[in-house]
């Protein structure tokens with residue numbers, strides 16, 4: 092027969108820390124603490140398997156479990172020497188829920204269970220403290236009525252307030268035994284009024300009521316919501332812990348408290364916590380009285396008066412400190428602890444790995460490795476790569492006041508203050524004049540790139556986490572709040588309104604891309620710390636990782652940032668952003684509007700020096716490192732105006748008449764630009780575009796080689812290839828340009844020509860394509876779009892529903908669809924390697940900065956991942972973790 096009840100305490104431990112799935116985190120750790128000899132009140136855990144069975148069998152308990160529970164109670168009775176329901180010396184217990192992972196607020200604990208009109212007398216007699224006995228009883232009725240009977244707890248609070256007011260008291264502790272006895276009578280009256288039955292006097296009814304309530308709470312609305320938000324499966328179930336009560340409310344030698352073995356916000360190695368004398372359970376966190384500090388140092392640092400535990404109860408404090416150390420060495424991690432002191436005797440009620448900020452996680456991991464408590468590899472695994480994001484961007488000074496206007500989506504982390512501007516040209520102009528600006532748009536489009544780049548931060552009223560604004564901002568490392576729906580933005584009048592307030596162009600605003608908050612005025616920020624513990628852990632990570640980490644960058648500034656963050660080259664340098672720049676867009680448009688090749692060449696000649704200087708700066712920053720440059724990819728109509736108002740101005744600048752411009756724009760119009768005339772299809776039809784780009788690359792590379800001696804290794808990447816022939820044609824164009832430049836300059840250079848794999852056909856034909864291409868870079872943004880048949884720009888309308896309904900586990904544009912798209916990557920890698928064993932393989936989509944996708948790249952044996960500059964450290968750490976886990 093299945094065992095459902097597991098005992099702990101008094102030298103018995105039926106379970107241990109390894110049994111979290113069965114006993115829940117709380118139950119497993121209580122058993123573990125008991126087994127290593129720490130003072131834990133005896134008790135037992137009813138397993139999560141019982142929870143599952145309880146629901147399978149229509150919310151009933153099998154007879155066998157009733158017998159097991161009786162055995163559990165007998166275990167507690169034997170150790171405490173008290174009997175459950177005994178009027179003379181009653182055993183009281185707590186009933187607590189505990190799932191595999193902590194689910195705060197799922198169900199409140201019931202304390203002091205086992206009290207009734209008789210046993211309260213026994214408790215008073217044996218404790219010699221009437222006040223304590225009645226206080227315990229009134230707490231029990233209040234909790235039981237709320238948690239188990241589901242009665243309105245407001246009524247009980249009200250009665251308590253009235254009792255205090257009647258006597259002119261402010262604190263609960265001022266109420267006498269007689270006051271409390273009267274309050275108990277009043278509580279029982281309220282129960283009967285609301286429940287139509289008297290408060291249960293039979294202690295076994297009380298116990299089963301509470302056990303049922305814990306299992307019942309698993310399907311409560313708040314538990315369901317919590318599970319959904321935290322990806323916790325419904326079939327895990329919760330365990331129930333029944334444990335002998337210990338009392339922190341037995342006078343001035345008793346207390347209750349919570350503690351961390353290290354500071355959870357800074358990671359500093361110092362005990363951290365709070366306690367309250369003469370209190371029970373959650374009084375400490377409930378804010379009824381102001382809790383006292385644990386240590387003298389903390390009390391002094393806070394300038395607080397009431398004695399710390401170290402000062403008030405030095406002996407018990409000493410014992411507690413020893414337990415902290417014991418727990419840390421045992422669990423080899425920072426612990427979050429609950430304890431109670433009953434008449435100077437210490438009892439441990441809970442321990443678990445403590446939640447911590449990213450900063451604390453780093454410090455604790457590095458310190459513990461240096462202390463020899465954990466290995467360096469363990470330290471690497473202890474830090475969540477995604478959490479590093481919090482540390483890499485300037486953040487708002489937590490002490491500064493905030494005037495919050497509204498909240499949108501936290502689309503790209505970091506915080507920024509600046510003058511509000513409502514169009515990209517103004518953003519660029521003011522930024523060039525040295526102003527910090529925040530670009531505010533209803534939504535952004537590719538034409539806003541220069542404004543986004545010039546701005547310190549981006550705010551949009553529309554668009555989700557994968558909107559243009561969000562993706563581009565993350566790529567650029569700009570803070571972004573997107574989809575702030577309550578904003579009404581009027582770009583023409585340069586004003587934004589929200590909640591009856593107005594922000595005009597030039598007003599100071601602040602956005603917090605980590606929380607989505609939009610604030611009026613300037614909020615001071617604090618700069619990130621890249622040395623210290625961060626530097627140490629990253630160095631350890633670099634020693635164990637196999638995957639190289641490159642960056643996606645196209646400006647010298649981004650390249651520099653990425654190198655500071657440890658990038659080992661560029662995995663994707665997009666060239667179209669360069670074409671949008673104010674100084675060249677006219678030449679680009681002339682090229683597009685030209686009637687023949689000669690006209691196109693003339694315009695391209697104007698672009699050549701500009702393009703060359705782009706690459707020159709990038710190559711200088713990346714000297715000696717590989718730089719993958721993708722030739723022009725977007726359809727040409729993206730460079731032409733769409734708004735009637737713009738046509739005249741653009742036509743004049745380009746030197747054509749408005750009709751010609753309109754006609755050409757009409758000719759270039761596409762029904763589905765994503766699958767239209769773009770990528771290498773441009774190069775196939777207008778080879779001169781790629782030729783000039785290739786020429787700019789080689790001229791710049793040779794110039795840098797001549798100047799610094801450290802030649803970059805250009806990797807010319809042809810986009811959107813689906814057939815070997817396309818790549819062959821384009822490679823010929825690039826090779827010819829290279830030969831021409833080499834002949835002119837009288838020197839040669841190593842370079843590679845390869846392709847992006849971003850079409851399913853390219854993945855399938857990888858074996859053939861590798862005959863021509865020296866490298867593959869998996870362009871997983873497009874590969875995801877083309878494999879799923881989902882356009883990323885339109886996906887936000889339904890993808891959330893898809894994820895909610897479990898169709899995709901995660902947003903496939905954020906975390907690689909390993910089982911689908913991943914197959915194509917693995918297959919292409921295999922076929923490519925078969926043809927060309929030394930083919931270079933990398934990934935350059937947004938996924939290159941996502942830890943789960945990086946783990947896949949490690950498993951598939953790719954050579955590198957490429958991530959946006961601010962995600963480079965995340966990728967380095969994730970690559971190290973993947974390598975360690977793969978061992």
Ligand code: ADP
Pocket residue numbers: 132184185186187188196198199200202334335336337338371372373429430431440441
């Ligand atoms: P949560 O999961 O919300 O932390 P707990 O089950 O840990 O809930 O209990 C809530 C409070 O009751 C805690 O302060 C805990 O220390 C206290 N408590 C639980 N069981 C006992 C007990 N047997 N004796 C004394 N206090 C207890």
Ligand code: MG
Pocket residue numbers: 196198199200
């Ligand atoms: Mg709780």
Ligand code: MG
Pocket residue numbers: 429441
């Ligand atoms: Mg707890």
